[in-house]
């Protein structure tokens with residue numbers, strides 16, 4: 237027969253259960269911050285209201301790295317600039333530190349207001365064959381309110397591809413003309429092979445009409461859009477695994493061995509850049525990934 241626990245043992249067991257629950261609550265809060273379920277400003281307000289809450293007991297270091305595009309070295313520079321010690325918890329900040337952090341958050345991750353309920357420019361990028369085109373096509377079919385931009389390219393059409401629907405297929409001279417006339421928002425040579433570019437006019441027209449626009453482009457293009465349109469929302473699509481990515485590329489059967497190898501080399505570089513994006517979405521199921529992209533773009537605006 238087991239002995240009944242003495243009161244101190246009961247206390248220790250209860251304290252340990254409480255600590256586990258608190259750790260879980262903080263982990264869940266970090267996920268909510270990362271996936272934009274809750275704004276960082278709201279978490280800071282919760283921490284101020286209750287220092288013992290999951291928000292209040294969250295370490296400032298964990299809070300910052302839960303934010304998009306903030307890695308450990310950036311986090312340390314931010315803390316340095318704000319004059320906040322990395323050992324602090326959110327609920328333990330002094331009034332001046334809290335004000336400095338709130339001002340920094342508002343500048344980098346402005347909270348949505350009524351005037352922010354406007355059309356958005358959404359960039360979907362990711363490695364070759366991750367399913368960008370498939371997810372974009374799903375969004376086009378199920379969200380006709382979002383305009384899917386049609387790019388210009390110097391690559392030859394694949395079987396079934398229609399000029400003006402899948403791409404505007406142009407030759408090198410035609411592409412040079414588009415650049416010279418300033419008609420492209422961004423352009424790049426992708427996979428060291430062909431040139432691709434985003435026509436500017438249809439995007440400006442759609443945004444002016446209050447429609448959101450989706451661009452399905454490569455990493456170089458995504459970076460150019462971020463510079464040209466800092467309000468754009470950048471989403472990086474990830475494969476469930478590297479092997480699945482290779483399988484999708486091989487299974488698509490649209491490239492020869494040499495082109496596949498070239499694309500996979502580019503894919504490694506692109507995957508290493510995923511932290512530059514506002515959001516990361518894993519494309520395990522097309523419909524889920526498409527829904528996530530659309531939902532994320534309706535969350536609070538991307539950091540500037």
Ligand SMILES: Nc1ncnc2c1ncn2[C@@H]1O[C@H](COP(=O)(O)OP(=O)(O)OP(=O)(O)O)[C@@H](O)[C@H]1O
Pocket residue numbers: 362363364365366367368369370371484485487488519520521522
């Ligand atoms: N969630 C998914 N599950 C299984 N297969 C998928 C999924 N999403 C896309 N695919 C398949 O993976 C292959 C590559 O998809 P897709 O052509 O859309 O990729 P992509 O990212 O646009 O590629 P690229 O950048 O090379 O143009 C296609 O055969 C597509 O049907």
Ligand SMILES: Nc1nc2c(ncn2[C@@H]2O[C@H](COP(=O)(O)O)[C@@H](O)[C@H]2O)c(=O)[nH]1
Pocket residue numbers: 362363364368387388391422423424426432433434452453454455456457458
């Ligand atoms: N920078 C841009 N990249 C683009 C654009 N349109 C498409 N792409 C990217 O090219 C590759 C290859 O496409 P594929 O149709 O030949 O398989 C893919 O990663 C696209 O995202 C664009 O306008 N600008």
